Amino acid sequence: MDLKTEVLIIGGGATGAGIARDLALRGIPSLLVERGDFTSGASGRNQGLLHSGARYAVNDPEAARECIGENRILRRIAPHCIEPTEGLFVSLPEDGPEYRANFIRACAAAGIDALPLSPRETLAMEPRLNPRLIGAVQVPDGAIDPFMLVVENVRDAESRGARFLIHTEVTGLIRDGLRITGARVRDRIADKSYAIAANWVVNATGAWANLILGMAGIRIGLALSKGSMLLTNTRLSERVLNRCRPPSSGDIIVPNDTVSILGTTSLREDDLEHYEVTAEEVTFLIDELSKMIPDVKNERFNRAYAGVRPLLQSQEASDDREISRGFALIDHGSGSGSAGLVTITGGKLMTYRLMAEKTADFLCERMGLHVPCITHLQPLPGAGLGNTLRDRLLHLRRQTPAARGEILCDCELVPREAVDAILREGKVRELQDILHRTRLAKGTCQGGFCVYRLLGLLNELHGEQGSDGSNVVLRSFLEERWKGIRPILWGTALKEEELIESIYKGLFNLVPEEPGRTGGGAT
């Protein structure tokens, strides 16, 4: 056995990182393995919404209470990951006043501050809203940066002794009779396999839960629901905008730094590795959300993306939205003969900390430890630092011209020093890892004009791939980028894409990957 730990956590999403931090704060050693980079799954592919819980107030009061509780905690422990925008639940004529009345009552019952606003007040706050609206209710929604949240959890846990291995996938579980005692893993970049022994194995892989459980011959009832989102080029509103009607598709616009995220759809998905945003979804989202902000029809979009929600299947239901968004902690020891293996899944980004708390509570109880959870009290290490585009701009402005240095990403103002600092830390292993940790390539051009500037910096990181290393990195970046921009290519975005394509193909002579070509093959 090559590595040994007390708790092996599988999955580097918000839940896994949260568990690692919770355990670290309780003094319990852990090691987390993640197949890709942190937030590669649903944690990095959502709306970035800091729920007030109001969305669930009418249908699922328990989830609503859970949300508002976590909302208050996150504002306290992770203020630097949050933009406290507030949210509006907007009633259009077709939504009617009845739901609005129910909604206000339900929010009160769940302990969510809900302030009714007249149409005039609403339009004064958000002038781009449909002027036909009949009213709105203000609730404490906000925007949250899930990448930063997860990385901050990791940073804190790491400083307290937790270990993290990214780009490391689980290839099998190690069984000793009726007990799971670890996992076999493979470093995907170095292509090395080894084993990790652990007293406890926590399966925090979200939508991939059954992939891990299958290695122990277990299967749980989990519905997979694809949610697609669109990203605008500029920010449409100051606040989160929701339709004040029963939860449905295409009912939310979340501001996120310089952009807005339009969401979402909800479609059953079976293939976790190959799913995409369809043209129908794009059309649907634009049609539906233009009812709330008519300008959406003329908006330029930067990208489309989709995430897969793991929904616990408690009963047969026709619409995924009726399946509880609640989470479950499953001990596979009792019924399934796999003691030491627990699965935590379902839930949502908003409840990641609560899910981690429950998981750590359970493990402590089994270990016979009596250490209370303090993640709701202890702020994350970077609390107090701002990272919005405005903050970056103010930072640049404070610097003297000589110290300002090169700006790598024009759209989002990422200076070279930010990337240098990440590289110096030595934790990242791939281009995408850097992109996760900065705003690089998240602006208008989606990296089209800046990623090639990064290649020189990456040389060291990819030295082992030889002279073709840069091409491999670039090609895989462009493939990934293409998936996101293909669904929104029309108008100016299409023109810009033609220009970018001519740069890569015409100037850099980058050719599409030939099938069967050896040498720097796709990784």
Added chain:
Amino acid sequence: MTKAEKKPVLLPKLPDVCVRCATCMAACPVSRVTPRFPGPKQAGPGAQRFRSASEASVDDWIELCTGCHLCDTVCPAGVPISEMNMMAKAKYLDERGRTFRDWLLVRSDLFGELAARFSKIINPLMKNGILRRLLDALLKIDRRRDLPGYEYPTFRRWFRTRSTAEGATGRRKVAYFYGCFTNTNETDVGKAAVEVLEAHGLEVVVPPQRCCGIPRLGVGDLKGAREMGRRNIEMLLPTVREGIDIVFSSTSCGLMLRHEYSRILHLPGAEELAGSLFDICEFLLRLREEEKASPIFQPLSLKAAYFAPCHLRSLNIGFPALDLLRMIPGLDVRMLEADCCGLGGLYGFKTEKFSIAEEIGKDLTEAAARMNPDIILTDCEGCRMQVRHLTGLRVIHPLQLLRDALNPS
């Protein structure tokens, strides 16, 4: 200090049109010389993505834009970048408040007539070292920059008191917008304009007019600029409605009247005015092309360089002055290959921006040294000041040379 406008400026939604190609980055004279200005792409459509009408501005670099419009002229996507910058600058300066210097400089039209009257006292004062040090220290008007001297009688007074050329009455009329600088600081440009127009068989009228307001636009004072524009349109429209075309000899005044009144200030009547407004050389060239008038130019044996002002480029009318100059026999006239003189109107007079203006001008200095002309010709008074300052050569308006070629005396 002007009172900040409380009304938030509604910013047009233009960043969506930019294709991020960075052509403007290659054209921007400011970002070429200083890292403090990130260039049109980033300061314009890029920064527009994080500007919010309801929040305070954070991009103080916006003040470094000279408003040369070169970015607009090269943009293949048609993004009005400098307009975007202008609106952002206006908002930034509205919030921060303008300095007394800016208040004073943009009102030169108000004290110009008076200064001209007392030019014998004012002109030596403006060259006085002690006073210049004081101006530099107190107002941050750079002492290394020559302040233009005042002339008396003013152009307006000269025009009123002169006897009209023989037979000039009863001809086709053309109205002349002379601009403040011609009126009080370079009256000969105005005289040349009148003489050249008359030589082309026209009767020149000078309708009532005020400062075009471009200095106010330069410090983002939209309200002040709008007020100047409103009054000028009111005073000039009767001339237009009489069917008389209006010509201007200053390309900056011309850009303001013809484009900015409608494009940036959205003034009523601006389009109607613009329809009858021409650059004076553009107008003369058309007259000659239509063979309505073609007085013969006498030979001039000179080696001349023509420098095209940024605001002329922005008018999108080609280089009509150069085309006219090329009709003068014996005149060896060539384009001075430099993009921008760097002065940017009042910009280059400001101490904190002087070095930027100087640095931009280096290209022009070098180009002029390579050509070694006897004389440099350019349509803009700002360019003339800067080119004189940079090269030490004789720099005049093309009209002044055209006049010489028409009346060899």
